[in-house]
Amino acid sequence: MRLTKMHGLGNSYLFLDGMAGPVPPDEVLPELARAVSDRNFGIGSDGLILVLPPRDREAQFRMRIFNADGSEGEMCGNGIRCLARLVFDRGYTRDTEFVVETKAGAIRPRLHLVDGRVEAVTVDMGVPRLERGAIPMAGPATERAVEVPLRVATGAGSAEEFIVTAVSMGNPHCVVFVDDVDAVDLQRLGPAFEHHPAFPQRVNTHFAQVLGPSRVRVRVWERGSGPTLACGTGACAVAVAGAVTGRTGRQVTVELPGGPLEIRWEEDGHVSMTGPAAYVAEITYDPH
Numbered sequence: 001m002r003l004t005k006m007h008g009l010g011n012s013y014l015f016l017d018g019m020a021g022p023v024p025p026d027e028v029l030p031e032l033a034r035a036v037s038d039r040n041f042g043i044g045s046d047g048l049i050l051v052l053p054p055r056d057r058e059a060q061f062r063m064r065i066f067n068a069d070g071s072e073g074e075m076c077g078n079g080i081r082c083l084a085r086l087v088f089d090r091g092y093t094r095d096t097e098f099v100v101e102t103k104a105g106a107i108r109p110r111l112h113l114v115d116g117r118v119e120a121v122t123v124d125m126g127v128p129r130l131e132r133g134a135i136p137m138a139g140p141a142t143e144r145a146v147e148v149p150l151r152v153a154t155g156a157g158s159a160e161e162f163i164v165t166a167v168s169m170g171n172p173h174c175v176v177f178v179d180d181v182d183a184v185d186l187q188r189l190g191p192a193f194e195h196h197p198a199f200p201q202r203v204n205t206h207f208a209q210v211l212g213p214s215r216v217r218v219r220v221w222e223r224g225s226g227p228t229l230a231c232g233t234g235a236c237a238v239a240v241a242g243a244v245t246g247r248t249g250r251q252v253t254v255e256l257p258g259g260p261l262e263i264r265w266e267e268d269g270h271v272s273m274t275g276p277a278a279y280v281a282e283i284t285y286d287p288h
């Protein structure tokens, strides 16, 4: 099986090209994702992404993303930038703007070319929804405070209360603003948030330290993949949470461990994300 390893700011995925030929059946995909993502017994990645022909007539491509634990996510911001570069480089489109069908709806990447090479990708990530944990709020995100207290079991019978903002970018995110992001015990808190009963679909969690009205530092615990160097949908969720709580403006550089993403919450309610997409390797996966 041919796989392409790519990353967006160190958030790495193995891409299976379903434009070039058939892909394995649905029932084997979770196990395939777990196997290839394994950093010791597999290739090593944060998950597996399938590049597929669209089902929807409006779209040119379809993306499916599986986390490292085999669970399927609705969307992947870093992954879709990589997918956009890959389909262009393989000649599946000559357009620099196109529509990708995802489980979070139609997503629109736009390529930035320099001398014919994809240098960066801006993605219209759609309209966020503010939520209160398991209880979605009606209507699109609005400019009002949506911070809610959340009691989180932090081990050995103890619990701590955090003030959180839950944002859906098609996939679920929980944003926690902190004074010092380096002081956060991600290994302990990440799983406690991910499996909190307030989030029956589990959740991606982002600890965010505001450095200024247009700069935020973030550490990420991803649903199904654990700590990652960056999360594109998460960076959008952080920017939305920053803006609705009055901590930031609507244009924010989100500094992740793997590097920065530029996020803008447009006046029309859509969130745009700009960042890089890089190749790592072409791989023949042949376990035996």
Ligand SMILES: N[C@@H](CCC[C@H](N)C(=O)O)C(=O)O
Pocket: 011, 065, 067, 072, 073, 074, 075, 076, 077, 078, 079, 171, 172, 204, 222, 223, 224, 225, 228, 230, 231, 232, 233, 234
């Ligand atoms: N890394 C991604 C998000 C991948 C899916 C996520 N773990 C989920 O289950 O929702 C990104 O860049 O957005």
